[in-house]
Amino acid sequence: MLSGRNGETDRIVGLDLGADDYLVKPFSPGELAARVRSVLRRTSPELSGETITVGPLQVEPASRRVVVDGTEVDLTPKEFDLIAFLVTHPRQVFSRSQLLDRVWSSSSEWLGEATVTEHVHRLRLKLEQDPAHPRLLLTVRGVGYQLSDAG
Known part of the structure; x- marks a missing residue:
């Protein structure tokens, strides 16, 4: 919530009404961006230590291991x-x-x-059976990318 009201009662009421955060004007763009990132971290699913399986893909967050169809794949940290x-x-x-x-x-x-485009390309080379015709890491034309669970 963005507000010009900076009293403690105003902040408490705003948060009690459901705001994820309360930012008083004036504020810097950097602080706003940091607060948005913080909220996104809190609302995004977290990686647990358990293996996540999507189609033929298995991701082991604790060991940073990726397996496709039973074969371990070597990825860079950002991949x-x-x-x-x-x-x-x-x-x-x-x-x-x-x-x-x-x-x-x-x-x-x-x-x-x-x-992002280059990293997706490299991931397709490493994860897809036929990188030219991906079935796991899909392009949604004019929008971006999605991970298919069909793989």
Whole structure:
């Protein structure tokens, strides 16, 4: 909640009414962005230590291990972060800028959306049986990417 009212009672009422956070004007864009990231972290599914299985894909967060059809796949740290994020949101579509924000904790002002495109390309080479015709890591034309549970 954004408000010009900065009294303790105002903040308590705002939070009690359901606000996830209460930010008093004036505020800096950096503080607003940090608070939004904080709320997103609290509302996003967390990776537990348990293996997550989506189609032929198994992700083991504790060991940062990925297995496809019984074969372990060697991923870079950021490739792992990307696939780990997507397995916690199967079938959900994310734009490149959303992925930059959620996986890289950055915006397209600092990193280009081509960064996401390249990482998706490399993941397809490592995870898909036929990277030219992906069945697991799909492109949703004009929108972004999604992890299919059909694989």
